[in-house]
Each structure stands twice: as C-alpha cells, then as structure tokens.
Amino acid sequence: MPVDKRYLVYLASNSLGLDLERYEVQRQLARHGMVNVGFACREDAGPYDWNLVRAQIESADLFILLLGDDYGPMAPTGISYLHREFVHAKSLNKPTLAFIKNTLPEKNLTEDQRRLAGFHRIVAQQSAYKLWHLREELMSHVRASLSSSMLTLGPGWVPAGVSKTPAMPMAAEANKETAEPLSARQRLNLSRQVVNLQIAAKVYQGGNLSQEEVLLPVRLDQLLQGAMPLLKAGASEDRLRAQLESVVAGTVKSQLLKRNAQAHAVDDIRISRGQFQQVLKQWQGLGFVAASGEGVRAVWKALADVSKA
Template structure:
C-alpha cells in the first residue's frame, strides 16, 4: 500500500474554537494528515486562505456556536471559505456541535444579528453538505474525527502526497488504470447506441430554458435563489466557444457557464431582491448542462477530441463552430466577455 499523506484545510469561526481546533489538528496529525488553516482573519488574509484551499485535499468546517468575524461584505470569513471550497469542488466534512445553545454564554455571538446569521449558516450546512457529524465534548469530537476522516478517504479518494520512493508504484497503478479504461471504453463503444441519433438540431435563435441556483447578498444577509433563465443557442455558443478553441477538459463546460452566471446574475437576483449588491456560487442545473453538451455536439459545433495525460475527456470547437464564432451571425446575440470571480 502506498504511503500517502493528505492536506486538510480547517475553517472555524475564530479563537473561541481554539480547544476544538487543537483536538482536531492533533488527531489529524496522528492519522497522517497535514492540517492548515487561519485562526486570525483579515481582508488581507483571504487570498492566502484561498491558496491553501486550492492546494488542499479536504476541507473541514468546525462549527460551534458563533458565526464569527465578518468580512467587509457582511459575510463571515468561515462562510466565505465554505463558499470558495464549494466552487472548487473540494470534499467537505463538517463537525458541528450538537446543541450550540448549551455552550457557555461567552462562546456565543453577542449581537442578535450575528446569532441569527449563525443559525442560518448552520441550517445551510445541514441542507447542502452530505458529510456532517455532531459532537458534544472534546472526546466526542476526537472519536468522530478518527472514524469519519478514514471514511472520507474511501468516499472521496484523492491523489494526496506520496513519498518520492513510492512514485514508481503509483505510476504502475496509473498505467494499469489507463489500460483498464481503454478496455472498458472499447467494450462500451461496441454496445452503446448513439444517443445523438434521436436528438434534433436547433437553430441559432432558438431559446433554451434552464434553471440555475445562486446566493444573492443584500443588507449583509444572503439568500439562495432558483432562477429560470433563457438564452439563445447563439448566446450559448458565444459563451462557450472561445473556451474550447483548443482541446479543453470537459469540466470547463460548467466552469465557463457558472462564471458567466456569476458575472451576469446580479440583474436576475434583483428581480427578486431589488437591493442585492452581489451574487456568488452560481451553479447551472446538471441536467441542463448535459443537454447543452449533447445539443452542441449534435449541431456539430463541438466534439470530443481525446483525453489528456490525466485521462480527462477533452472537447474542441469544430471548424463549423469556429466559423460561426468568427462570423457576424452571433452579433445580435453576442454575449459580452467576462472575468472569472475567482
């Protein structure tokens, strides 16, 4: 078995969680994990926290009875770190105090509005995160970490860090997996009926309706909105086309569209929340995203073009798609270019 190590980013509300943080960090180290995280947060430390999340394998939220210190936008730093981890698709596990009200009064937020935000954030985590475990004492926390972090390695396997002398064994495993993938793809290709045969082509000005979710922020609070949106196929090709001029991993379909929705979603949010000042965590419905990929392939705008060295499926704009993108046929529906929020 390979001698692997995994990096874990720990996020808490602040210094009142110091005893729990120490237990968590010591337990993780004893299990072979590297633990990271920031106890003191400032606007200047946000970029550093994001870099740590980018480099980590897992994100652990340790939730007691406080919302914690807030950023200038009114959103807590722990809350912001959670949002960023979700956008980066990091495996998230939450250790949450079972009964926050039973904790000492000094461990609670003093302001009523912060107590309300804490309860909303706690409810949000319970709704969105699959891996949530409760504790009442430090001993409970230690046992929960020991058992459930081991389970996380099985449920959400990641590459981790391997000692240099063990890399040959890892390369051997990769070669074996590549051979297995090629074999399975060949077998599936022989049995599979082409799903595109029954899919009709669409015109450039035809509308496509889809749902997406996002968080909208207003007056220091946030609300998750479900938005019904319509874009023409010309607009969708304009959004996605430039990303796939060269062979690009399939995951960039969702990244590209979600980035666009993050940049343009404020207008949609203000239809329901007129004073909304920012939006984040826009995510297109997964079925709608799949339909867009199938339709663009059926229209011969974009096609699979092999795999990269990490065995990710690559897609590329066709010559037909490039000509449409470069022509004036999209001008009436041209989508303005946007920058990623992260």
C-alpha cells in the same frame, strides 16, 4: 486509504475557544496521512488574505469545517470569513466534513447567535455533518469520519522517495487508452450532476453598496443548455461566461433581494473565471464541447453529436 499517499486538508474554524479542538483534530489528521493547510480565522492578527485562503482551499483534497460558539470575524459584506470559506469549498465540490457545536439556546439569541444559527442551517442543507458538545464527543466523530470507508478524498500526492505501487501508472495509462467511450446514456447521467456555483454580485441598499456571494446549485446539463445559443456558432470563454451570468441573473437577484429586505437593486453578477473553466473542462470531458486555439483566443463549440441535455 493507500499508506504511501498523503492528503492536504483545509481545516476551517474560528480561533476563539477552539485551540485545543484544532490541535486534537490535526493530530487525528496526521494519524491518517493528512496535512492541514488551513488556519483559524481571527480578529487579532493581520488583514484577512482571501487570495491565500482561496488558493489553499483549492489545493486541498478535503475540507473540514469546525464550528464553535461564535459566527466569527466578518467581511464588509456581512458574511463571516469562515462562512465564505465554506461557500467556496462547496462551489468547488470539495469533499466536505462538518462538525457543529450544539450549544445555541432555543430563544433570546444575540445577533451573533442568530447569524451562527443561520450558518448551521446552511451547512446542514449542503454537507454531511455531526453535532458535538464536549471535546471527547467531537474527537469520536472525527476519528469515525476519517476512518470511514465512505470518506471521499481528492487525488492526494506521494512524498518524494516513496515508491508507488508497481505497474499502477502504466496500467492506468493503458486503461485510459483502451477504455470504451461513454455511451449516450452514461453521458446524460453524468451531465445531470449538480455543481455549486459561487456567484458574486453588488447589492444596493439604503445608499450603500456591498459585495455579496450566493451559492447556487445547478446541473451541468442546465448550464450547457444556457450556453448552447453561443456554443452552436462558437464563442470565447469570456462570452460564454457572460452568457451564463445572464442566465442565472434572475435567480441570483431574487435570492439577494430576499436576503436583504431593504435592498433595491442587484447588479454586476459574476461567476469566477476559475470555476467556469472547471465547468468547461467537465463539458469537454463528457464530449459535449471542444476548443480550437489556445488561451484567450480559444473558441469553444458544441460537438455535432452532443446529446440533448
């Protein structure tokens, strides 16, 4: 890790019973040139500010999930705020580390423990994680993870007044200008990477309406094929996003109806604008699409030489 670089980390956890653990983790972050921009979820403070939390997660170079003994304060949808933060980080493909406290009993779980156990399974399926019981064990895992050569981070930033490595910016620009175009095989391989779409939908259950979220892993090339009917002729971002929402609607409805056994309908399925714009940028970077015009008037089209994904 370059010594002149700093990295923003969103340390996500509940507040109950984790004050000392959060303090020790933040000390380790500071030792590695990392700054925590996250805050603990708690019920005794003001209203949960999702817009602020989302902005902090999106600015972070690394997301760290610290799970303790409880599922935590929940949104009206029944998902905890901490769970929602993890889902959002994964939907952005943020580099993620998770540390799960291994204290759940094998049977006779309370409702909160059942929710927490379900969250454990989701984290284990979608992220690298370590189990811990004692604080010393947790800190050993944190130190090893932050020092690992395998740790992936975002771009980071250089504090004002700190000199960058000489000639690196110019060299980077030169490499950018002289780099050879991606081959068809390289483009195809890169297009097969998986993105985690964070999808919101309305669920109708027993006369009640709730807003729920689903994390849907899908390959970039599959998304491209779903949008291709519109991309061939050219379409606005809003039309393309609506097209993809219709493509994933069946899968999302199936997952939410399975999750909510008493539900009878699911509709208003939405992919966030910010995430769809990221998908567009990835397609554009791979040379699959191009835009004419700017802002809301931009028209996106598939390039004539786009490889079949």
